[in-house]
Amino acid sequence: MTKIENEPAGSPAPPKAPSLIDRYFGISAAASTVPRELRAGLTTFLAMSYIIFVNPDVLSSAIVVDGVDNIFTQLVITTCVAAAFGSLVMGLVARYPFAQAPGMGLNAFFAFTVVLGMGYTWQAALAAVFISGVLFVVLSVVGARRAIVKALPMSLKMAITAGIGGFLALIGMKNAGIVVADESTFVALGDIRQAPVWLALVGLVLTAVLMKLRVTGAILWGILATTVVAIVFRLPVYTDNTSFAGFTDGIVAAPFWPGDIAFKMDFGALLNHETLLVGAVTVVLTFFVVDFFDATGTLTGLAQRSGYVDEHGDMPRAKTLFSMDGLAAMFGAMMGTSTTTAYVESAAGVEEGGRTGLTAITTAALFVVAMFFWPLIGVVPSAATAPALIIVGAIMLEGVKHVDLDDIGEALPAFLTIFAMPFTYSIANGVSFGIISYALIKVLTGRWREASWLLYLLAALLIIRYVWLM
Known part of the structure; x- marks a missing residue:
């Protein structure tokens, strides 16, 4: 009689050995399943x-x-490629369930401050993004993250995020025609009777309602619904005040190589700009600082929500986690887009149960699929994306509640940081005003020991830039 025949009836089957995928990502160890990880990846993508x-x-x-x-169209493809690569390395190498894509706020700084405001070519700006990514990787690998994180006070970190939110909201309102230039008051309310204005306002309310109802992908559905309204009612919201002209390029098409923007970084133009080295350093450091603190806060918060942060505040594979953010920024710059970074929207996938890198890999695969639908992207008018900018701006104001408004030494630098960004149409000015004012207040009140020496060094460099190089 065999061993099997001697086993008592109804004995449980031996446990099934975990698959290679399960072992690599630690899916069972994270109390998750492959279907749950795939579903979470879809949720993050939406x-x-x-x-x-x-x-x-x-x-x-x-x-x-x-x-x-x-x-x-080339930027659509580049955006998808950068997001797919960033999410892939985060999931495959770092094995965390966090997706990456070109960051909001950083793209506005790239376009409106560095290129249109400071006069750099977009090729030079891409070089600055690449260098900032290199710095991020190097500092992550050598473990210098903790020292740099401590250099800026929490009030300025929160204010930078909030200021970028206000700047994004202004750009969204400008793109929709809600606010316009005015000789006597600088800005004024646009013509509400114009189709782009009321279409954007309808989209704004709709998106806000969807978010309040906790609809997954509310911002995306808001954009799509607003676009449908523009098409159905044939509103003149496209280029030259025209209405929807039909799907002239079809709906599905093979992606193509974005050759006019990929691998166009110009390091020579960056370092030989008329503001010389300090100007380039300011641009690179601003890209670096904003991305560094945004990514640090985002990744730390997501890791804590995912159960990866221990009682000491440490995370497994932390160096790899942060290095992948820098690597994504470098790759995105090579492909022709602004800084690629971790997305706080990954929290949607985490809430759906995503706990491992398989979630991020799923999101990456969906961005690849999205590239085959690029003809649809051109159908979306600026008036439909404007509400997304305004909504994201509103979300980014959340950090203000962490600023101690009863302490003028904390409140004034935060105030200057937040309002200088939209008022001067420059994220760099907001960051600079905040750092300089914070440092001066600490020194002049005899409390200089309360801030890091690195903060004073940054403040000194920024003062030099404004006094001698502007």
Whole structure:
């Protein structure tokens, strides 16, 4: 009689050995399943896929190539490629369930401050993004993250995020015609009777309602619903005040190589700009600082929500986690887009149960699929993406509640940081005003020991820039 015949009836079957995928990602160890990870990846994609529409809309204001009329479409493909690569390395190498894509706020800084405001070519700006990514990787690998994180006070970190939110909201209102230039008051309310204005307002309310109802992918659905309204009612919201002209390029098409913007970084133009080295350093550091603190806060918060942060505040594979953010920024710059970074919308996938890198890989695969639907992207008017900018701006104001408004030494630098960004149409000015004012207040009140020496060094460099190099 065999051993099997001697076993008592009804004995449980031996446990099934975990698959290679399960072992690599630690799916069972994280109390998750493959179907749950796939579902979470889809949820994350739906929550952040609005970037496919919005990023090209922002960057196409600055990235212009003479004789080329499909830059917007090339930016759509580049956005998808950067998001797919960033999410893939985050999931495959770092094995975290966090997706990456070109960051909101950083794309606005790239387009409206560095290129249109400071006069750099977009090729030089891409070089600055690449260098900032290199710095991010190097500092992550050597473990210098903790020292740099401590250099800026929490109030300024929160204010930078909030200021970028206000700047994004202003850009969204400007793109929709809600606010316009005015000689006597600088800005004024636009003509509400114009189709782009009321279409954007309808989209804004609709998106807000969807978000309040906790609809997954609310921003994306808001963009799509607003676009449908523009098409159905044939509203004159497209280029030259025209209405929808039909799907002239079809709906599905094979993606093509974005050759006019990929691998166009110009390091020579960056370092030989009329503001010389300090100007280039300011641009690179601003890209670096904004991305560094945004990514640090985002990734730390997501890791904590995912159960990866221990009682000491440490995360497994932390160096790899942060290095993948820098690597994504470098790759995105090579492909022709602004800084690629971790997305807080990954929290949607985490809430859906995503706990491992398989979630991020799923999101990456969906961005690849999205590239085959690029003809649909051109159908989305600026008035439909404007509400997304305003909504994201509102979300980014959340950090203000962490600023101690009863302490003028904390409140004034935060105030200057937040309001200088939209009022001067420059994220760099907001960051600079905040750092300089914070440092001066600490020194002049005899409390200089309360801030890091690195903060004073940054403040000194920024003062030099404004006094001698502007």
